[in-house]
Amino acid sequence: MQEEMNTDTNINVWVVDDDDSVRWVLEKALQKADMQVRGFAAPSEALESLGTAKPDVLITDIRMPGMDGLEFARKLDELNAGMPVIVITAHSDLDNAVAAYQSGAFEYLPKPFDIDEAISLVRRAAQVGEEGKATDLKLPVAMSGMVGQAPAMQEVFRTIGRLSRASMTVLITGESGTGKELVARALHENSPRATAPFVALNTTAIASELLESELFGHERGAFTGADQRHIGRFEQANGGTLFLDEIGDMSVDLQTRLLRVLAEGEFFRVGGQQAIHVDVRIIAATNQDLNQAVAGGSFREDLYHRLNVMRINTPPLRERREDIPLLLNHYLSKSSDELGIQAKTLVPEALARLQGFDWRGNVRQLANATRRMMVTAPGNEIRVDDIPEEFGGTRAVTGGDWTGALTQWAANQLERNSTVPLLETAQPEFEKALINAALRKARGRKQEAAKLLGWGRNTLTRKIKELGIEP
Numbered sequence: 392m393q394e395e396m397n398t399d400t401n402i403n404v405w406v407v408d409d410d411d412s413v414r415w416v417l418e419k420a421l422q423k424a425d426m427q428v429r430g431f432a433a434p435s436e437a438l439e440s441l442g443t444a445k446p447d448v449l450i451t452d453i454r455m456p457g458m459d460g461l462e463f464a465r466k467l468d469e470l471n472a473g474m475p476v477i478v479i480t481a482h483s484d485l486d487n488a489v490a491a492y493q494s495g496a497f498e499y500l501p502k503p504f505d506i507d508e509a510i511s512l513v514r515r516a517a518q519v520g521e522e523g524k525a526t527d528l529k530l531p532v533a534m535s536g537m538v539g540q541a542p543a544m545q546e547v548f549r550t551i552g553r554l555s556r557a558s559m560t561v562l563i564t565g566e567s568g569t570g571k572e573l574v575a576r577a578l579h580e581n582s583p584r585a586t587a588p589f590v591a592l593n594t595t596a597i598a599s600e601l602l603e604s605e606l607f608g609h610e611r612g613a614f615t616g617a618d619q620r621h622i623g624r625f626e627q628a629n630g631g632t633l634f635l636d637e638i639g640d641m642s643v644d645l646q647t648r649l650l651r652v653l654a655e656g657e658f659f660r661v662g663g664q665q666a667i668h669v670d671v672r673i674i675a676a677t678n679q680d681l682n683q684a685v686a687g688g689s690f691r692e693d694l695y696h697r698l699n700v701m702r703i704n705t706p707p708l709r710e711r712r713e714d715i716p717l718l719l720n721h722y723l724s725k726s727s728d729e730l731g732i733q734a735k736t737l738v739p740e741a742l743a744r745l746q747g748f749d750w751r752g753n754v755r756q757l758a759n760a761t762r763r764m765m766v767t768a769p770g771n772e773i774r775v776d777d778i779p780e781e782f783g784g785t786r787a788v789t790g791g792d793w794t795g796a797l798t799q800w801a802a803n804q805l806e807r808n809s810t811v812p813l814l815e816t817a818q819p820e821f822e823k824a825l826i827n828a829a830l831r832k833a834r835g836r837k838q839e840a841a842k843l844l845g846w847g848r849n850t851l852t853r854k855i856k857e858l859g860i861e862p
Contacts, residue, residue: 401447402426402447402517403426403429403446403447403448404426404427404428404429404448404449404450405430405431405446405448406418406421406429406430406431406450407430407431407432407436407450407452407460407463408430408432408450408452408479409432409433409452409455409456410452411432413452413479414430414432416506417506417509420509420510421513424510426513429446433455433456433457434451434455434457434460434462434463435457435458437449437463438463438466441470445473445474447474447516447517448474448475448477448513448516448517449474449475449476449477450477450509451463451464451476451477451478452479453478453479453480454481464476464478464496475497475516475517476496476497477497477499477500477512477513477516478496478500479502479509480500480501481501481502481503497516498512498516498549499548500512501540537574538714538717540713540717541706541710541711541712543710543711544706544711544714547574547703547705547706550703551581551703554701555581555582556583557582558672559672559701560672560675560697560700560701561575561675561702562674562675562676562681562699562702562703563575563674563675563677563702563703563704564676564702564704564705565676565706565707566678566707567678567752567753567755568752568754568755568756569707569753569754570705570753570755571678571705572591572634574703575591575634575676576634578632579631579634579672579674582632584630584631587630587632588628588629588631588632589628589631589634590627590628590632591634592605592624592633592635593636593637593859594636594637594638594641595637595640595856597856602641602642602645603645603648604617604661605623606625606645606649607625607648608620608621608622608623608625608660608663609623609662609663610660610663612662613660613663614661614662620660621660625667625669626667626669629669629671631672632671632673632674633672633673634674634676635674635676636675636676637676638675639677639681640679643689643690646690647691650693650694650697652669653694653697656668656669656670657669673698681699708750709749715745715746715750715757719742719745719757720737722758722761722762723736723737723761723764723765725761726765729762730766732766735765735770735772736771736772736773737772740774740775741773741774741778741784744775744778744784745757745782745783747783749783756782760779763782764779767779781831801813801817822854823860825844826840826851826854826860827860829841829843837852837855
């Protein structure tokens with residue numbers, strides 16, 4: 392029986408990093424923690440030394456000249472080197488996080504890191520040793536468009552990376568606009584089901600009486616108007632992933648049917664007699680507190696436990712303000728491509744104003760703000776007086792202002808592609824802006840907002856669902 396490691400003196404750590412200062416700091420800190428440490432400036436040097444010695448834990452940077460850290464980790468796995476690998480990097484995005492775990496890494500640690508956290512992680516890795524090392528599985532890594540270096544987002548990236556080998560059920564929680572569907576897509580695109588369908592359904596966008604048919608399909612003649620068979624979302628997602636957004640709003644009766652599908656892997660179409668067998672990974676999302684919903688009787692406790700196998704919380708933007716400059720630059724660039732106009736930059740004063748704004752609509756609101764400013768701000772710079780009042784700025788939109796900007800946008804679109812369906816592209820965004828303005832003025836009261844728009848309340852409710860507008 393292997394003797395259990397009981398002192399840090401027995402832990403032998405190798406540090407591989409081309410940055411002398413980072414290597415020096417880690418070496419000194421680990422030595423101070425009574426560990427044996429050896430440093431290498433390049434992966435090739437460490438590989439050469441593996442012939443005569445082997446560490447208990449290896450720490451490696453990702454970006455190094457020659458062989459990078461991920462290639463190095465895969466090489467160690469191919470050699471069956473048998474030690475946990477901790478990957479550190481200053482480029483802490485989702486793709487690096489997922490790639491680190493897929494290369495066989497024990498853990499992913501973004502720079503700058505807390506030195507006590509690093510030492511604790513080394514101890515854990517040494518205790519797990521060979522038993523904690525997962526079997527390597529090469530999977531495609533998708534560019535998800537997720538942006539974030541804040542600790543809360545790094546935890547989201549790490550969880551996605553850890554789950555990249557699995558197909559387990561995940562519950563994503565968080566406020567509206569925090570990017571729950573982006574997380575769901577990243578989970579799918581970096582999973583063994585990546586080449587199979589990803590099917591998304593916002594359960595609040597479908598009338599409750601039609602949701603059962605939308606999920607499970609129906610047979611011809613099942614109800615009035617069912618003149619042909621309809622294949623539901625579960626069958627469409629067979630072999631892949633079904634993303635159920637706003638799961639907390641699902642009726643209790645439909646929750647019972649969903650629970651049966653999760654438990655048995657089969658269902659009946661509405662009006663059908665033959666059981667349909669499916670292999671579907673479920674990822675659910677909600678902006679509600681499902682614990683409270685269970686306590687209040689509006690959500691089944693057994694379904695909650697079925698969905699809450701793994702949980703990821705998407706942080707609100709106010710808890711990751713350091714990411715706001717990254718997000719603004721990302722969406723300004725994206726809006727430039729979408730609108731076909733020259734990219735614009737934020738002057739420091741405007742950036743500070745936007746970073747201090749309370750983004751109640753989170754990333755979705757920020758993305759809409761950048762599109763607006765890309766169209767309305769003159770020149771190549773966005774200044775404080777170019778920021779609309781609703782986003783913390785001083786600019787009040789005038790009639791000539793928005794119509795002129797719209798005319799310029801339309802001209803740019805036609806210049807790029809004379810067959811572009813302008814109304815199909817612009818009308819939904821136009822209606823969203825008017826509806827949001829009316830709802831704000833009416834403080835969320837739909838009857839009053841509908842009057843401001845010149846619509847009936849039912850028309851407004853239908854438009855809110857069609858356009859995916861958050862209350």
